[in-house]
Amino acid sequence: MQTHLQFLASVLVFLFVPVLSQLDQLMYAGFKDVGPNNLTLDGTAVIEKNGIIRLTNETNRIMSHAFYSLPIQLKNSTTGKAFSFSSSFAFAVVSEFPKFGGHGMAFTIAPSKHLKGLPIQYLGLLNSSNVGNFSNHLFAVEFDTAKDLDFGDINDNHVGIDINTLKSNASVTAGYYTTDSTKQDINIKSGKPILVWVDYDSSVNLVSVTLSPTSIKPKTPILSLHMDLSPILLDNMYVGFSASTGMLASSHYLLGWSFKINGPAPRLDLSSLPQPPQPKKKHMSLIFITGISLTASVIVLCFVVFGIYLFRKIKNADVIEAWELQIGPHRYSYQELKKATKGFKEKELLGQGGFGRVYKGTLPKSKIQVAVKRVSHESKQGLREFVSEISSLGRLCHRNLVQLLGWCRRRGDLLLVYDFMANGSLDKYLFDDAEIVLSWEQRFKIIKDVASGLSFLHEGYEQVVIHRDVKASNVLLDFELNGKLGDFGLARLYEHGANPGTTRVVGTLGYLAPELPRTGKASTSSDVFAFGALLLEVACGRRPIEPKALEQELVLVEWVWEKYKQGKLLEVVDPKLNGRFDECEVIMVLKLGMVCSNDMPTIRPSMRQVVMILDGEVELPNELRKPGIIDSQEGFDDFLHSFGTSSFDKTSSSSYLGNRDVNTNTSSISFANSP
Structure with a gap:
């Protein structure tokens, strides 16, 4: 009897396991x-009571996932060819603000159902x-409501x-084609249900995406991409959905889903x-209207009491001026930030300067760590710089x-309110008695990040943004020691091709370009000058200007130049x-500095050229001429090509800098005109 039962059990296992391993259809x-x-x-x-999945809510900078719990076989294990597949799902996005999405x-289809993603633009x-x-x-097929x-x-x-990245291989404005092949746009963040079909035909290696506001599938997809997914997909993978919010929030809903x-x-x-969920409609019944008319006299009396309360509240309330209505980023309440920083306590203080103080905080709702910069009343930065920082960095x-x-x-x-940078500012690792010494690899990576x-x-934004205060204390490091440029309180914006106007000279001594006091015009070239000072201090571990013996001052660029002339550049x-x-x-970093x-200014490279040099796409010459003795009509390209044709030896210490008359080779790649 026992033998028969064991045989029956083994038969059931044999029949049951293939069904699980070869699951090929889902329907919800x-x-x-x-x-x-x-x-x-x-x-x-x-999963809400009515059977809808709410992926995100109206909390900023969160993410979530919903995956089918078991992996699905997506490739022929013998040939390695990806199977064709089709998925249909209905979703809706309800934004916190109708005109602004956040985020998508x-x-x-992923190797794991536990993705280690980030919110905002990374979509989790x-x-x-x-x-x-x-x-x-x-x-992935993204439905993005933020640019x-x-x-x-x-x-x-x-x-x-998207294939392995969030930079889409193909993208199109959301919409669908009608029966007469007319394209109609669809507003993803309208809150209305949208039905989607994602199809992959492995016989022709074609991915297609189709949208519709109805249950009828249009004949023509809105987006197609010819690509063989066989190298991308693994034999067994997880299928599902991911969503995130950013500075603004949206609720992302999944209504139904099928897969085959x-x-x-x-x-x-x-x-x-x-x-x-839809906005609740306000209904006013006849009884309610009658009740209002009968109690009008009582309400008038209540208004008197309420008016006194309202007067006191308005007297102490924040005044919102016209410019504040045009600012893009999220506006926090004062009480929210006060609670986040534990009342701006001293133990939460991260740093301070002429601008005011920066505190570490944890937002009460999202529990996200942030840095709160509180501009002091006596600060030279003031309201004008405060508005500048919001309007520039916020976009x-x-x-x-x-x-x-x-x-x-x-x-x-x-x-x-900023992202919290776990490792603070770069200057504390370079100067004085730093507890942690950054390796050269870490320093070089930070230099390239800032560049x-x-x-x-x-050059990459819709307007030209001049930072005007590039320095080590404004370079912040995240938990992975990635370099990020911050503090836009002195930034100025102007249109590409326009001439920046004259302004008061601002910045930090040692980083100020020499033409600024004379012309009063900050430019991208003056930012490059400050970046040059940053390059030298990262390599040398010294500030651009610092005291030395006999109350004299050491000017870093002059000291480096003197060591270069002596053929002792590595001593710096x-x-x-x-x-x-x-x-x-x-x-290379010292020469570029x-x-x-x-x-x-005309001799300085643009930051795009600086990036190319740091990436090794273009080489600097072996020998350089002393700063400040060059024809003012000469540009950076002319400066490079004014040298001869001797080879550039990357491995020899003989590549130290020399005088302006020595010939050397330059890269065959040509730069565009300097700014």
């Missing part, structure tokens, strides 16, 4: 009573360290196909799916710029490195 017309054995939710994702959601899929890696094996310049988004209402391998996904009917988004999350103004108190951010300000390198550095990189520090 709503998610009511769906358990964890079917769906894995994380972050803020919840995506249908995704990837992070700054793995975005773009082929090893991600990630396929991110770093990933080249076309607008704030688009659909994109080697066939069309089961049909979804929007009319039979649970619906997203900028780049991985090497400190992200402004929001702001607050309460009478004389001016506050800015990338500054290049974006000068920070002794804390103990000789552990790449000589070629150090020499002196070129950027040239007295003549």
Whole structure:
């Protein structure tokens, strides 16, 4: 008897296991009573009572995922060819503010259902360290309601196909084609249900995405991409959804979902799916109207009492001026920031200066760590610089710029809320008695990070942004020691091709370009001069100007130049490195620092050219001429090409700087005109 039972059990196992391993179809017309054995939710994702999945809520900078709990076989294990697949799902996005989305959601196929992604532009899929890696094996179709310049988004209402990155391989404004082939736009963040079909035909290697506001699938997809997914997909992967919010928040809802391998996904009917919440309509009944008329006299008396209360409240309330209504980032309440910083206690203080104080804080609702900059009443920065920082940094988004999350103004108190930079500012690692010594590899990476951010300000944004205060204390380091340029209180914006107007001279001694006191015109070239000072202090571990014996001052660029003339350039390198550095990189940074520090603005390279040099795409000459003795009509290209044709030896210490008459080779790549 026992033998028969064992045989029967083994037969059942043999029949049952293939069914699980070869699952090829899903169908959810709503998610009511769906358990964890079917769906894995994380972050803020919840199944609401009516059977709808709410991925995110109105909390800033959060993310969530909803994946089918078991992996699905997506490739022929013998041939390695990806199967065709089809998925249909209905979703809706309800924004906190109708005109602004934050941030987006995506249908995704991933190796894991526990993605280590970030919110905001990363949509909870990837992070700054793995975005773009082929090893991600990630396929996603994004529905993005925020335009991110770093990933080249076309607008704030688009659909994109993403392979291993958030920079879409193909994207288009959200919409659909009618029966007469007329394109109709769809507003993703309208709050109305949208039905989507994502289809992959492995016979022709074609990915297509189709949208519709109804249950009828249009014949023509809105977006198509020819690509073989076989190298991207693994044999078994997880299928599901990811969503995130940014500085502004949106609620992302999933109403229904179907999926099919080697066939069309089961049909979804929007009319039979649970619906997203809609704004409540206000109804005024006849009884209520009658009640109002009968109690009018009582209400008048109440108004007297309420008026006294309101007068006192308005007297103490924050006054919102016209310019504040045009500021983009989130406005926090004063009480919220006071609670986040524990009443601006001294133990939460991160740093202070002429501008005021910076406190560490934790936002009460989202529990996100932030840095709160509180501008003092006596600060020279004042209201004008405060507005400048909000209007400039609030619209900028780049991985090497400190992200402004929001702001607050309460009478004389001016506050800015930033991403918290766990490792503080760069200057504390370079000068004095730093507890932690940055390696050369870390320093060189930080230099390239700052160059990338500054290049974006000068050429990558819709306007030219002049920072005007580039220095080590304004370079902040996150928990991975990535460099981010911050403090935009002195920034100025102007249109590309325009001439920046004259302004008062601001900045920090040692970083000020020599033409500024004479002309009063800050420019991208004056930012480059300050960056040159930063390059030298990172390599040397010294400030641009510092006292030495007999009350004299050491000017860093002059000291480096003197050592260069003596053929002892490596003597200027920070002794804390103990000789552990790449000589070629150090020499290139020192040479570039002196070129950027040239007295003549026309000789300085643009930040785009600086990035190319740091990336090794273009080489500096072996020998340089002393800063400040060059023809003012000569440009950076002329300066490079004025040398001869001797070779550039990257491995020899003979590549130290010399006088202006020595011939040397330059890269064959030509720069554009300097700014």
